Amino acid sequence: MSVPEPVLPRIRPEIAALPPYRQGKAAGAGGFKVSSNENPFAPLPGVVEAVHAASDLNRYPDATAARLRERLGERYGVSADAVIVGAGSVSLLAAFIQAAAGAGDEVVYAWRSFEAYPGLVLVAGAENVQVPLLPDGRHDLDAMAAVVTERTRVILLCTPNNPTSSIITSEEFHAFIGRVPADVLVLLDEAYVEFASGAVDGLRERVFEKHPNVVVLRTFSKAYGLAALRVGYAIGHPRVLDAARSTAIPLSVTAHAEAAALASLDHAPELAERVAEIAARRDALAAALRGIGWRVPEAQGNFVWLDGADQTAADAFEEAGIIVRPFPEGIRISVGEPEAIARILEVAAAVAPRA
Numbered sequence: 334m335s336v337p338e339p340v341l342p343r344i345r346p347e348i349a350a351l352p353p354y355r356q357g358k359a360a361g362a363g364g365f366k367v368s369s370n371e372n373p374f375a376p377l378p379g380v381v382e383a384v385h386a387a388s389d390l391n392r393y394p395d396a397t398a399a400r401l402r403e404r405l406g407e408r409y410g411v412s413a414d415a416v417i418v419g420a421g422s423v424s425l426l427a428a429f430i431q432a433a434a435g436a437g438d439e440v441v442y443a444w445r446s447f448e449a450y451p452g453l454v455l456v457a458g459a460e461n462v463q464v465p466l467l468p469d470g471r472h473d474l475d476a477m478a479a480v481v482t483e484r485t486r487v488i489l490l491c492t493p494n495n496p497t498s499s500i501i502t503s504e505e506f507h508a509f510i511g512r513v514p515a516d517v518l519v520l521l522d523e524a525y526v527e528f529a530s531g532a533v534d535g536l537r538e539r540v541f542e543k544h545p546n547v548v549v550l551r552t553f554s555k556a557y558g559l560a561a562l563r564v565g566y567a568i569g570h571p572r573v574l575d576a577a578r579s580t581a582i583p584l585s586v587t588a589h590a591e592a593a594a595l596a597s598l599d600h601a602p603e604l605a606e607r608v609a610e611i612a613a614r615r616d617a618l619a620a621a622l623r624g625i626g627w628r629v630p631e632a633q634g635n636f637v638w639l640d641g642a643d644q645t646a647a648d649a650f651e652e653a654g655i656i657v658r659p660f661p662e663g664i665r666i667s668v669g670e671p672e673a674i675a676r677i678l679e680v681a682a683a684v685a686p687r688a
């Protein structure tokens with residue numbers, strides 16, 4: 334007797350066609366997961382204690398994470414209402430895109446870039462406009478400015494760009510923003526800015542003062558190593574942030590995430606030390622990879638891009654216990670433990686392109 338197929342609820346066809354998010358595989362025993370740009374270091378001093386101390390589990394957290402907003406506002410010289418905190422900066426990206434772009438609107442961004450962008454745009458009901466990267470992995474800002482139309486509502490800029498690790502410089506950013514209509518929302522995604530040098534720094538340069546249409550997004554997931562807790566923030570004109578306050582899911586930032594972020598901000602010197610260590614490992618890894626024949630664009634995030642590396646190379650890494658992130662155009666490798674780096678270089682040498 335065959336069981337009849339149940340009738341399933343009708344789903345928007347574009348959503349039904351969307352592949353669900355799949356997390357990178359876990360590494361086996363003795364292996365390394367260098368596929369998610371995670372930080373190899375344990376949380377900064379005092380963070381675990383602060384999380385344990387946040388023990389009122391029966392109470393909702395503070396809905397706007399006011400203490401963290403105050404603290405970030407002080408740090409960057411803006412008022413607390415120029416800061417919005419979200420459950421990871423991905424959730425803030427979603428809130429801003431949904432607030433600004435709907436059916437018939439366009440969202441422009443470089444491609445290849447952050448994997449989350451296409452899905453966020455599609456869920457909002459807007460159109461994805463992807464502008465190919467330059468051959469060296471940088472944003473083609475001229476081409477991006479050229480595709481802006483009446484229908485463009487949002488432009489996403491990712492610097493350092495995930496997955497190519499290339500930056501947008503301050504000069505490039507300012508030349509670009511001068512060509513963008515003032516009523517188009519520009520989301521400057523600086524998830525990896527702590528690892529970069531020479532990149533535009535939207536907060537230090539206070540780009541949102543001269544350009545209220547620019548919002549700068551940061552996260553505690555990468556340099557601060559708090560990926561498990563889900564906390565990120567955006568800084569911009571308070572009235573622009575209001576749009577995301579309306580679309581964000583209320584109370585999604587936990588008390589634990591806020592406590593951990595606050596405790597982390599007390600340890601700027603230790604953070605700088607770790608970031609410098611990761612950047613040094615990255616530079617050595619990139620140089621060594623180039624030395625054995627790989628094309629590796631200037632790496633400014635906590636990851637390097639093996640341009641043109643294919644699935645065969647990804648399989649070879651996996652066989653050696655190294656879980657990397659393969660894309661159609663190349664492979665992204667996060668900079669983790671020193672032991673992982675030594676093994677990455679062994680495999681990369683074995684599968685290097687012939688000169």
Ligand SMILES: *Cc1c(COP(=O)(O)O)cnc(C)c1O
Pocket residue numbers: 370420421422423424447491495522524551552553554555560563564565
């Ligand atoms: C990791 C990442 C983020 C932020 O991730 P959250 O964990 O949600 O804060 C944002 N943008 C890019 C490009 C990233 O790689």
